[in-house]
Amino acid sequence: MNDEIVVSHAKKLRYLRKKSDRTQVEVASHLGLSQQAYSKLEQGETTFSDETIEKIAEFFKITPAEFENTDGTITVSSNNSNNTHSNNSIDDKLLETFVKIYEQNSILIERNKEIVNDLMIEKDKRIQLLEELLKTKKEY
Numbered sequence: 001m002n003d004e005i006v007v008s009h010a011k012k013l014r015y016l017r018k019k020s021d022r023t024q025v026e027v028a029s030h031l032g033l034s035q036q037a038y039s040k041l042e043q044g045e046t047t048f049s050d051e052t053i054e055k056i057a058e059f060f061k062i063t064p065a066e067f068e069n070t071d072g073t074i075t076v077s078s079n080n081s082n083n084t085h086s087n088n089s090i091d092d093k094l095l096e097t098f099v100k101i102y103e104q105n106s107i108l109i110e111r112n113k114e115i116v117n118d119l120m121i122e123k124d125k126r127i128q129l130l131e132e133l134l135k136t137k138k139e140y
Helices: 003-019 024-031 035-042 050-060 064-068 092-139
Strands: 073-079 085-091
Touching: 003 024, 003 035, 003 050, 003 064, 003 092, 024 035, 024 050, 050 064
Parallel strands: none
Antiparallel strands: 073 085
């Protein structure tokens, strides 16, 4: 299996999981993997065995051939509250765009967390300085 197919499979796996509103832990459990091993599949760091592909197809209610197709589309059957089925297709370029946006948002969220943390530290320093100033002023 070449690297291009592994990455394609990884993108499809991530898309299917997100589309079906499942966690990595849920899918990993069905595949008999740890969350860490599953994450490596989604990142394209691990090759997909035939057995893994069959289990993925079973979990997402698609055929192994649908998962393995390389024409750039993914067909997903999903149940809604009325128990009707709908098919959604997405090409690799659109999926790639979604993945990039998701990754960029994750980076921005992490950066915002760092900024908030820095601001909290600065706030604590200012409070400490004000308390020291107030204490000094009371001593006079």
